[in-house]
Amino acid sequence: MSHLINDLGVTTVEKKKLVLIGNGMAGIRAIEEILKLLQDYFDITVFGKEPYPNYNRIQLSKVLQGDTELKDIILNEWQWYEDNNILLYPGETVVKIDKQSKIIYTDKGKEAKYDCLIMATGSNPFILPIPGADKAGVTGFRDIADCEEMIKSADHYKHAAVIGGGLLGLEAARGLLNLGMEVNVIELAEHLMECQLDQTAAQLLQKELEAQGMNFLLKKQTMEITGDDRVAGLKFKDGDTVKADLVIMAVGIRPNVKLAEQTGLEVNRGIVVTDYMQTSEPNIYAVGECAEHNGMTYGLVAPLYEQGQALAKHICGMNHQGYKGSVVSTQLKVSGVDVFSAGIIQESAATKAIKLFDEWQNTYKKVVIKDGKLAGAVLFGNTKEGTQLFSHIKKGTCVHEYMETQQNADQSESIVASMSDDEIVCGCNGISKGDIVTAIKEKGLTTLEEVKNTTNASRSCGQCKGMVQDILELTLGDEYQEETKETICSCTDLSREEVIAEIRAKGLSHTREVMNVLGWKTEEGCSKCRPALNYYLGMVNPKEYEDERESRFVNERLHANIQKDGTYSVVPRMYGGVTNVTDLRKIADVAEKYEVGMIKLTGGQRIDLLGIKKEDLPEVWKELGMPSGYAYGKSVRTVKTCVGSQFCRFGTQDSTGMGIQLEKKFEGLNTPHKVKMGVSACPRNCAEGSIKDVGIVGLDGVWEIYVGGNGGSELREADILARVKTEEEVLEYTSAFLQYYRENASYLERSSKFVERVGIEHVREVVLDEALRSELNRRMDEALSVYKEPWNEAIESETILKDLYQKVIAK
Numbered sequence: 106m107s108h109l110i111n112d113l114g115v116t117t118v119e120k121k122k123l124v125l126i127g128n129g130m131a132g133i134r135a136i137e138e139i140l141k142l143l144q145d146y147f148d149i150t151v152f153g154k155e156p157y158p159n160y161n162r163i164q165l166s167k168v169l170q171g172d173t174e175l176k177d178i179i180l181n182e183w184q185w186y187e188d189n190n191i192l193l194y195p196g197e198t199v200v201k202i203d204k205q206s207k208i209i210y211t212d213k214g215k216e217a218k219y220d221c222l223i224m225a226t227g228s229n230p231f232i233l234p235i236p237g238a239d240k241a242g243v244t245g246f247r248d249i250a251d252c253e254e255m256i257k258s259a260d261h262y263k264h265a266a267v268i269g270g271g272l273l274g275l276e277a278a279r280g281l282l283n284l285g286m287e288v289n290v291i292e293l294a295e296h297l298m299e300c301q302l303d304q305t306a307a308q309l310l311q312k313e314l315e316a317q318g319m320n321f322l323l324k325k326q327t328m329e330i331t332g333d334d335r336v337a338g339l340k341f342k343d344g345d346t347v348k349a350d351l352v353i354m355a356v357g358i359r360p361n362v363k364l365a366e367q368t369g370l371e372v373n374r375g376i377v378v379t380d381y382m383q384t385s386e387p388n389i390y391a392v393g394e395c396a397e398h399n400g401m402t403y404g405l406v407a408p409l410y411e412q413g414q415a416l417a418k419h420i421c422g423m424n425h426q427g428y429k430g431s432v433v434s435t436q437l438k439v440s441g442v443d444v445f446s447a448g449i450i451q452e453s454a455a456t457k458a459i460k461l462f463d464e465w466q467n468t469y470k471k472v473v474i475k476d477g478k479l480a481g482a483v484l485f486g487n488t489k490e491g492t493q494l495f496s497h498i499k500k501g502t503c504v505h506e507y508m509e510t511q512q513n514a515d516q517s518e519s520i521v522a523s524m525s526d527d528e529i530v531c532g533c534n535g536i537s538k539g540d541i542v543t544a545i546k547e548k549g550l551t552t553l554e555e556v557k558n559t560t561n562a563s564r565s566c567g568q569c570k571g572m573v574q575d576i577l578e579l580t581l582g583d584e585y586q587e588e589t590k591e592t593i594c595s596c597t598d599l600s601r602e603e604v605i606a607e608i609r610a611k612g613l614s615h616t617r618e619v620m621n622v623l624g625w626k627t628e629e630g631c632s633k634c635r636p637a638l639n640y641y642l643g644m645v646n647p648k649e650y651e652d653e654r655e656s657r658f659v660n661e662r663l664h665a666n667i668q669k670d671g672t673y674s675v676v677p678r679m680y681g682g683v684t685n686v687t688d689l690r691k692i693a694d695v696a697e698k699y700e701v702g703m704i705k706l707t708g709g710q711r712i713d714l715l716g717i718k719k720e721d722l723p724e725v726w727k728e729l730g731m732p733s734g735y736a737y738g739k740s741v742r743t744v745k746t747c748v749g750s751q752f753c754r755f756g757t758q759d760s761t762g763m764g765i766q767l768e769k770k771f772e773g774l775n776t777p778h779k780v781k782m783g784v785s786a787c788p789r790n791c792a793e794g795s796i797k798d799v800g801i802v803g804l805d806g807v808w809e810i811y812v813g814g815n816g817g818s819e820l821r822e823a824d825i826l827a828r829v830k831t832e833e834e835v836l837e838y839t840s841a842f843l844q845y846y847r848e849n850a851s852y853l854e855r856s857s858k859f860v861e862r863v864g865i866e867h868v869r870e871v872v873l874d875e876a877l878r879s880e881l882n883r884r885m886d887e888a889l890s891v892y893k894e895p896w897n898e899a900i901e902s903e904t905i906l907k908d909l910y911q912k913v914i915a916k
């Protein structure tokens with residue numbers, strides 16, 4: 106900073122000009138570190154090739170996998186740049202650096218002078234230099250544009266090939282499966298994640314991923330990408346071929362050094378830097394994946410953050426020992442698979458290993474020892490110990506000391522209790538247990554969200570969330586129990602009950618209004634809170650509330666179930682599982698005309714037409730002329746019935762008639778989760794009422810009503826709610842139970858969980874109370890009065906047809 110005297114003789118301060126090239130995770134983190142040390146020292150200008158503020162690249166895998174949305178992965182909002190007086194040029198590439206005159210030039214003709222320059226240009230995906238690599242449909246997986254291209258391709262194409270069975274390739278493959286594509290993963294080596302896993306762990310991983318639907322072609326070298334303009338397949342060295350209309354190259358990355366080379370900086374694999382992240386030109390720094398330190402380049406975020414700290418201290422003139430290199434650990438971000446790897450994982454003459462392979466539990470642990478110290482680890486199936494092992498590896502803990510900690514560990518105690526304060530909890534952000542404990546104590550933090558916002562822990566891949574929560578619990582003790590509550594999602598600190606109370610008290614009538622008035626932390630909410638708010642608003646004000654289709658999950662928005670191959674399934678309503686010649690004929694005609702892939706009887710006694718194209722849905726519905734069976738909805742689905750007294754010699758009641766009445770009454774009712782019912786006419790229970798949300802069993806002159814059953818992955822036997830005499834009473838008690846469930850369950854809570862949570866005795870007390878029952882019935886009737894048949898509504902609305910179904914044809 107230099108002091109100047111202006112015309113009036115007043116001393117003004119001219120700030121040093123700091124220019125950052127690359128608006129990615131490493132560059133912006135370095136700026137954040139600088140701002141922590143010196144708030145007002147630099148005039149900061151940032152140039153970023155991508156047209157977005159800094160976002161969490163790690164989370165692109167989760168976006169592709171459908172677990173989060175693009176807008177939820179922004180790390181620094183536009184406002185952050187403004188608040189910190191940072192001039193940002195998004196969508197602008199720096200094409201030249203003149204190191205003599207200290208000026209950079211952009212592709213849009215802009216020039217900027219600098220005193221200090223930081224290069225954080227990241228990496229480029231390595232694209233195999235083989236014939237056909239430039240065809241349409243071949244992409245890397247590096248940025249938002251790649252992610253969007255894959256999502257768009259999945260709308261039109263079916264066969265994906267991912268070249269590279271490393272971390273990136275497998276995360277991409279999982280995402281493409283979720284998008285309904287068939288996925289082949291092609292790997293050159295003998296096993297998956299060659300750099301991170303040994304043979305045993307890789308085989309366990311492969312088995313798990315095959316069970317999820319991935320197909321693997323190992324030891325395959327791709328020689329050519331075939332097709333005309335667009336890719337059509339791959340040819341391998343051994344002569345084999347595979348069909349592909351989308352190809353993802355995930356065979357590693359190359360540091361983006363072109364600009365540095367043109368500038369005449371020393372470049373190897375990456376831009377060569379000192380311990381202070383200075384390039385061969387001392388006022389030009391490099392940080393992140395583009396930098397090479399001590400012969401190493403990195404492709405993970407943890408090292409980039411350590412580098413950012415060293416850079417910031419140096420540029421701000423603080424004393425610092427500099428960056429000394431990083432030991433890295435990785436975790437695969439594919440749900441249902443827990444894999445961890447750190448340090449040295451391959452065995453050699455110089456290493457010994459402790460291996461625990463539990464074939465029954467499908468878990469594997471390998472700890473590699475070199476020179477008597479922990480040097481590496483691989484975990485499969487249970488990765489809880491990962492962070493602690495990583496800490497031992499970084500410290501080079503002696504194997505005896507490690508074995509002692511293992512023997513003394515209290516299995517019932519969380520691992521965080523035995524961690525020392527300097528052990529790193531959040532690898533992505535370099536946050537130690539001590540940092541988190543201090544922040545909790547000094548700033549009075551009580552929630553995961555607060556810890557995340559204050560310390561950055563759990564802000565990136567999110568895999569350390571469990572540990573951060575354990576530290577909160579350990580630090581706060583009983584207070585943690587009292588102060589934490591289940592919020593709807595991380596966009597708010599309010600619980601379901603609080604939000605519903607506010608909706609009622611303030612007369613809120615729209616999801617946006619709820620978010621604004623109740624101080625949502627995100628402008629648009631997220632995929633968790635939007636459908637929940639839409640449900641709660643409709644439940645509180647059934648008559649006034651206009652359902653927000655855009656807040657619903659895709660199946661509910663389209664009123665059909667999307668299938669693995671991108672087509673849809675259509676299940677027309679068949680009250681009580683009863684059909685007739687006319688309906689069967691219509692179904693057969695439609696199936697023939699629209700070349701339905703499969704006609705299948707469902708477990709709920711209906712007919713499912715599978716393989717219908719999205720644009721054909723309205724015509725199919727029109728020609729069927731039957732109501733929607735709501736097979737996709739968080740709503741009353743189906744009432745399964747046994748043949749009952751009409752035909753069965755054991756039947757004591759008209760179960761079919763009762764089932765039809767129930768299904769007609771509750772048709773299309775929105776509920777927190779799906780609701781299935783079953784009605785049988787004797788205790789043989791052929792309609793399986795004991796595993797339904799509502800099960801009715803007829804006895805001589807009596808109907809038994811059961812609630813809270815579940816036949817899915819979390820099996821639960823239904824509890825008896827009441828015994829009644831008449832069909833009217835069955836309707837009345839069922840109605841009261843369902844309305845109580847609608848009003849008091851969290852969105853996406855099945856009735857089995859709800860009954861377990863509140864207790865069947867409590868449910869009985871409410872439903873058997875005549876006054877309460879009558880009130881619940883009144884509110885249920887109000888909710889039922891607004892029902893509109895959705896398929897008919899779609900057919901008759903030009904707007905719905907155009908927005909949801911025809912738009913696809915036009916593409």
Ligand SMILES: Cc1cc2nc3c(=O)[nH]c(=O)nc-3n(C[C@H](O)[C@H](O)[C@H](O)COP(=O)(O)OP(=O)(O)OC[C@H]3O[C@@H](n4cnc5c(N)ncnc54)[C@H](O)[C@@H]3O)c2cc1C
Binds near residue numbers: 164227248
């Ligand atoms: C899908 C995916 C998942 C990942 N998952 C993980 C994970 O779970 N854990 C983990 O640790 N790491 C993960 N990584 C790696 C991690 O995201 C990177 O290590 C990190 O983003 C690198 O940061 P960077 O700033 O060096 O580079 P980048 O994030 O690539 O940022 C560089 C930026 O500079 C811009 N740029 C380049 N040249 C110019 C120029 N001349 N002018 C202007 N702008 C320019 C680029 O467009 C880019 O926006 C993942 C990466 C991907 C792609």
Ligand SMILES: NC(=O)c1ccc[n+]([C@@H]2O[C@H](COP(=O)([O-])OP(=O)(O)OC[C@H]3O[C@@H](n4cnc5c(N)ncnc54)[C@H](O)[C@@H]3O)[C@@H](O)[C@H]2O)c1
Binds near residue numbers: 272294355403405438
């Ligand atoms: N969860 C995570 O930590 C995570 C997730 C995604 C990406 N990343 C990072 O992103 C970067 C890129 O990831 P990546 O998986 O592309 O790199 P990688 O180097 O980890 O894996 C590349 C894989 O491709 C294989 N391969 C190489 N040439 C091939 C060929 N011709 N045909 C078939 N296979 C071939 C390799 O054997 C290896 O298994 C890495 O730095 C990685 O650490 C990390």
Ligand code: SF4
Binds near residue numbers: 748
């Ligand atoms: S539940 Fe009883 S009445 Fe119904 S079909 Fe089975 S045996 Fe017959």
Ligand code: FES
Binds near residue numbers: 534
């Ligand atoms: S370990 Fe990735 S966010 Fe903490």
